[in-house]
Amino acid sequence: MLEVRYRTARTRPLARATLPAALDPGLTIRPAEAGARFSLRVRKATGTVAGLPLDGPINSLAGDDARWIARLGPDEWLIGTSETEADALAAAVASDLAGTAHALVDVSHRNVGIDVSGAKSAILLNAGCPLDLGDTAFPSGSATRTLLGKAEIVLIRWPGATPRYRVECWRSFATYVHGFLVEAGLGTTAPSKAA
Amino acid sequence: MLLIDCPYCGKRPETEFRCGGQAHIARPTDPSALSDADWSEHLFVRANPRGVHAERWNHIHGCGRWFNALRDTVSDRFIETYPVGSEPTTGSHPSQGTEPTRSTQTETRA
Numbered sequence: 156m157l158e159v160r161y162r163t164a165r166t167r168p169l170a171r172a173t174l175p176a177a178l179d180p181g182l183t184i185r186p187a188e189a190g191a192r193f194s195l196r197v198r199k200a201t202g203t204v205a206g207l208p209l210d211g212p213i214n215s216l217a218g219d220d221a222r223w224i225a226r227l228g229p230d231e232w233l234i235g236t237s238e239t240e241a242d243a244l245a246a247a248v249a250s251d252l253a254g255t256a257h258a259l260v261d262v263s264h265r266n267v268g269i270d271v272s273g274a275k276s277a278i279l280l281n282a283g284c285p286l287d288l289g290d291t292a293f294p295s296g297s298a299t300r301t302l303l304g305k306a307e308i309v310l311i312r313w314p315g316a317t318p319r320y321r322v323e324c325w326r327s328f329a330t331y332v333h334g335f336l337v338e339a340g341l342g343t344t345a346p347s348k349a350a
Numbered sequence: 351m352l353l354i355d356c357p358y359c360g361k362r363p364e365t366e367f368r369c370g371g372q373a374h375i376a377r378p379t380d381p382s383a384l385s386d387a388d389w390s391e392h393l394f395v396r397a398n399p400r401g402v403h404a405e406r407w408n409h410i411h412g413c414g415r416w417f418n419a420l421r422d423t424v425s426d427r428f429i430e431t432y433p434v435g436s437e438p439t440t441g442s443h444p445s446q447g448t449e450p451t452r453s454t455q456t457e458t459r460a
Contacts, residue, residue: 213358213413214359214413227413228358228414228415229358229413229415231413285351285363285365285366299359300412301362301411302365302366302411
């Protein structure tokens with residue numbers, strides 16, 4: 156559990172990230188606010204923890220932007236919430252899973268989020284992500300671990316009709332992932348058909 | 351792109367996976383009773399068939415789970431994937447007519 160006094164001193168790895176002026180206007184690439192992240196491993200995929208459901212399908216997301224749970228595998232979940240709620244959430248999960256073997260690890264300082272939105276988000280992400288990001292294969296409310304370029308990421312597509320994605324990567328990969336997305340954003344415009 | 355059908359996630363790109371070698375290897379129940387030759391055979395000798403091969407695969411950049419797969423080493427086609435602890439339903443590859451390799455015994459070594 157994080158000591159409260161350390162949170163104020165936290166330095167965000169992408170605090171100085173800048174976007175080039177030439178970025179496609181149909182795209183937004185923005186480092187997400189710092190938040191708390193928990194990795195939960197438990198065999199029992201039923202019920203809820205801290206009000207978040209465990210029984211969703213694998214590779215799906217539940218909750219809203221501020222408080223979400225992504226099921227990454229049969230027994231693995233990634234939970235995101237605000238930093239102020241971190242201690243309360245950990246305590247709530249521990250009480251909900253009391254008597255059940257489980258592991259709840261605070262990975263807040265490991266994970267860095269980058270928000271990608273705009274009509275061309277899927278084209279941008281597909282510059283480095285081999286997944287099919289079409290509406291059928293990866294509808295809104297999906298979340299999965301995958302690759303972006305050479306880095307492992309967790310890709311979340313928030314619920315809603317407009318494509319909004321969250322790229323969660325490890326802190327040491329953050330500058331690489333952000334740079335990769337920005338560079339890919341320079342090339343999402345369709346080539347002109349002028350002869 | 352080669353798609354591999356993860357039993358948990360569905361069809362996913364090949365780069366998310368890692369191969370873990372031959373599947374269904376019978377571990378010795380009492381390793382200390384084995385001769386050095388038998389032990390080295392268990393550790394190091396694996397089948398390398400031309401045709402259907404049962405392999406362990408890990409969806410390392412996805413759900414992180416291990417599973418088994420029947421793969422044809424000639425065509426690189428995945429015939430079937432199935433969870434660890436279960437048996438393949440396909441059996442042998444119809445066109446090859448060979449059983450999946452299941453043992454480390456080296457009748458095929460010579």
